[in-house]
Amino acid sequence: MSGEVTDALFRSPLHERHVALGAKFAAFGGWEMPLEYAGGGVLREHASVREAVGAFDVSHLGKARVRGAGAADFVNSCLTNDLSRIKPGQAQYTLACAEDGGVIDDLIAYLISDDEVFLIPNAANTAEVVRRLAAAAPEGITINDEHRMYAILAVQGPRSIEALTHLGLPTDHDYMSFVQTRLGEAGVIVCRTGYTGEHGYELVVAWDDAVTVWDSLVAEGVQPCGLGARDTLRTEMGYPLHGQDLSREITPVQARSGWAVGWDKPAFWGREALVAEKAAGARRTLRGLELTGRGIPRGHMAVYAGDQAIGETTSGTFSPTKKVGIALALIDTAAGVADGDLVEIDIRGRKVEARVTRPPFVRTSVR
Structure with missing residues (x-):
């Protein structure tokens, strides 16, 4: 069964469930996905993941x-x-x-x-x-x-173990490992991965089994969460979003993602260029910025040291956990900015002070 196309956007197999929960939808990567749900919105959903357990429909992800x-x-x-x-x-x-x-x-x-x-x-x-x-x-x-052959449900938060255990799903495998199992008649791949910084799992299930698995999670008291909370959670951790913090114009060296490069491998796409950039040093580096004043930064806002523009934000949001604005920004290496230094972000014509830091902005136990 493939995803339905409506107004040129694909829909998840859980779309009707989201509608019934009062979801507000947004276009994301060619899909119509829930941004937040009625009855609390992003702040409640964010807190549920940091404090208890939430479930995200991320079936838009490719396979x-x-x-x-x-x-x-x-x-x-x-x-x-x-x-x-x-x-x-x-x-x-x-x-x-x-x-x-x-x-x-x-x-x-x-x-x-x-x-x-x-x-x-x-x-x-x-x-x-x-x-x-x-x-x-x-x-x-x-x-x-196999993009529309499978759905993916991310179950994240300190109570994720309890929720999945009650459903009879395995939870004791190591971080970044997976187990193929069943939930009733549904085949499920349970992987110890996530994008929130909390202990969690991602469940890969056949498209036609998604509703059954989702209903089982909701019956266990797992809070449905939309992509709005997913974005605030990942930004608090400093996790990059492709198209913003990683892109065809932003290399792994610049984005501090060199840990995901096998530098000793003889071959991979882009190896020659990346090895050369690493040796020469990146001309700009992704840094974290935490506002000391009021304001909510967004992407593509200029960053200043005094009167000199030294970079641009790539992602920005209000941190529900820290109650301050936070951002990721590409900062010119030549500016000589160090962690702890103060800079300013131009937020709609008003410069707001921010402290340079290295993410994560909050401390969690992802493993």
């Missing part, structure tokens, strides 16, 4: 499967991180880069076996990632776009 003899080695020769560092049953954050080092997408690779890798790219980039992999694949390797 692609690489199969064939040596599939894992092939993926490893394309994507940045070193897939040989993990074993079947584990997952890895990695990047697909262009030859100039710009980021086509950041994604999660599920290593099923030496001959099968399941990929979860971002919604808007799935087709391009699949296209590039297919163009590079040797004979015997197949790349299938």
